[in-house]
Amino acid sequence: MKYYIIAGEASGDLHGSNLIHHLNKLDSKAHFRAWGGDKMHAEGAEIVKHYRDLAFMGFIEVIVNLGTILKNISFCKKDILAYQPDVIILIDYPGFNLRIAEFAHKNGIKVFYYISPQIWAWKENRVHKIKQVVDRMFVILPFEKDFYARFDMEVSFPGHPLLDAILSYKNQVKESNLFSDSQPIIALLPGSRKQEISTMLPVMLNSLRDLEKYKIIVAMAPSIPKEFYTAIVGDKQVVLRDGVTYSILSEAKAALVTSGTATLEAALFKVPEIVCYKGNGISFWLAKQLIKVKYISLVNLILDKPALPELIQDKMNAENINIALKSILNPGESRNSMLNSFDELEEKLGGSGASERAAKEMFSRLSSI
Numbered sequence: 001m002k003y004y005i006i007a008g009e010a011s012g013d014l015h016g017s018n019l020i021h022h023l024n025k026l027d028s029k030a031h032f033r034a035w036g037g038d039k040m041h042a043e044g045a046e047i048v049k050h051y052r053d054l055a056f057m058g059f060i061e062v063i064v065n066l067g068t069i070l071k072n073i074s075f076c077k078k079d080i081l082a083y084q085p086d087v088i089i090l091i092d093y094p095g096f097n098l099r100i101a102e103f104a105h106k107n108g109i110k111v112f113y114y115i116s117p118q119i120w121a122w123k124e125n126r127v128h129k130i131k132q133v134v135d136r137m138f139v140i141l142p143f144e145k146d147f148y149a150r151f152d153m154e155v156s157f158p159g160h161p162l163l164d165a166i167l168s169y170k171n172q173v174k175e176s177n178l179f180s181d182s183q184p185i186i187a188l189l190p191g192s193r194k195q196e197i198s199t200m201l202p203v204m205l206n207s208l209r210d211l212e213k214y215k216i217i218v219a220m221a222p223s224i225p226k227e228f229y230t231a232i233v234g235d236k237q238v239v240l241r242d243g244v245t246y247s248i249l250s251e252a253k254a255a256l257v258t259s260g261t262a263t264l265e266a267a268l269f270k271v272p273e274i275v276c277y278k279g280n281g282i283s284f285w286l287a288k289q290l291i292k293v294k295y296i297s298l299v300n301l302i303l304d305k306p307a308l309p310e311l312i313q314d315k316m317n318a319e320n321i322n323i324a325l326k327s328i329l330n331p332g333e334s335r336n337s338m339l340n341s342f343d344e345l346e347e348k349l350g351g352s353g354a355s356e357r358a359a360k361e362m363f364s365r366l367s368s369i
Contacts, residue, residue, distance in 0.1 A: 001027055001366055004085035005034040006076070006100060008093030009051050010192040010222055011261035013037035015115060015140075015161045015355070016091050018168075020045055022359035033083050035076070038222060048079055052223040069096070077103050087366055090134075091115050098129060105133035112362055114138045116155075120147045127151045136365060138358050141302060142348050158357035159350025162261070166268050167352045169246045183215040186325070187252035187271065188238075189245070189262045192221040194228060196258055199278050200316075201232050204256045207321035214253070214329075219245040254329050256321060263297040263308065267345055272328040272338045274321060275299075275310045299341075302348055307341035 003023065007016045017039035024030050024044065032045035041047045049072065073096060080088065080103070087110045090097040094117030101111045116139045119126045127148070130137065137155040139145055148155045186208065190200040201218070208216060220229055220242040229240050241248060245262075249255065249269040257263050259277040266273045275297040295301050299308050309324045311317075327334040 001030060001086040002083065003030060003032045003087055003089060004080055004083060005032060005036065005040065005045065005089045005091065006093065006097055007034070007036040007040070007051060007091040008096055010037065012091040012093060012115070013039045013051055013222075014165060014261075016040045016045075016089075017043045018161050018164055018355035019089070019114060019359055019362075022356045023363060026359060026363040033079075033085070048076075050223065072096070073099055076100055080104065080109070081107065085109060087112055087362070089114055089362070092117060094119070094123075094126065098126065098133075101133040102129065110135050110366070112136050112138065112365075114358060114362075115140050116144050116148075120144065127153065136362075138361070140354065141298070142350065143302070143304075156358070156361055157350065158361065159352075159354030160264075161354045161358070162264055162268060163346070163349055163352045164355045166246065166265070169250075173247070173250075184213070184253040185248065185251055186211065186214045186216050186329075187248045187255040187257075187266070188216065188218045189255060189257045189266070190218065190276075191258035191260070191262075192224075194224060197221065197224065197228070198232065200258050200276055201229070203278070203316060203318055204276060204321065205233065205236055205238065206318040207256070207325065209318075209322065211322075211325070211329075215239065217241055217248050217252075219248050254325060256325065259296045259310075261298070263299050264345075267299045267308075267342045270339060270342050272335050273308060274324045274328070275308050275312075276316050276321060277310075277312050278316045279313070299345060303341055303345055305341075307338060307345075 005016050007013050013036045016034065016036050020032055020040060020043040034040050034045040034047055035049045036045065036047060037051045088104045090101060090113045092115045104111050111134050113134045116137055117126065131153055137148065139155050139157050140160045145155055145157045188204050190197045190204055217239045218229060220240055226240060249266055249271050252271045255266045255271045255273040256276055257266050257273045259275050263273065263275055277296055296310050296312055297308050300306055311320050311324065328338060
């Protein structure tokens, strides 16, 4: 079968690659054409456009880049018609993907949505369009099944694929000790987009005063050149590492993490963390008027409690980060409470095997047509 997959950021590339891996095992004649990244390409997908050229965050940034986004949508539609896939698999990235879902539906192409848009946070009315144009929704957060049920929509919950990715890493690398030199590590994960990194990383670095005994390692985002980081870091004593985020997290004592999938990754590696986020002032104000959820991090949302400190917008400053970081670096109530919450989180995510379960159901549904 011919699969057309669309992911617009690094986490989508990761989950898409795991899905492709398992679909390949089930379908000996599988062919994949995708909008994604290096991980999907490594699993055999032909990459149409790389996600680094697609990721625009915030209301203002989307408006500024609207011409590029519309051109991409137009190109994608033409590419789909030329390829004639048996199914389109959409991974999050709702502003783009819902337009493609509508187009595919009108053209009689089956649509699976893997990893639901966060419509439970804002733009809840999008659920009506999803019901009309998506053949099957596959959700990865436990509370999403109940959300869709409120709208009389049955969805599949195969579990969260991050558990697979982390288990796979641990099975391959029994004991990394990549950075073993007796110095404890503080990991910095400042985001996957240049815009995020240039905002978050300078503040993170400035928060690390009087923590000289720790080795500071910045987990570089895929496809962002090292020169971009060195220009921000300057002469600070910081290690920049690319492509080894899981190795860093497996050895880190604590982490500063920009909100997103990385907050979940750090938690599943049992690394106490501080969530940091700061965006364009106007975009943040608009988001605050629209977003309905209590928390910004996936960890807190899934647990429905403030397990992680969230330093957002004006609260994200060097002094606040420094205080919060010190409270979780050493054994004590804050660190122990967070680690206990991470155990609870893992139980709620449905166990390993999510990617395989999702692939099996997709293939089964396609084979029965």
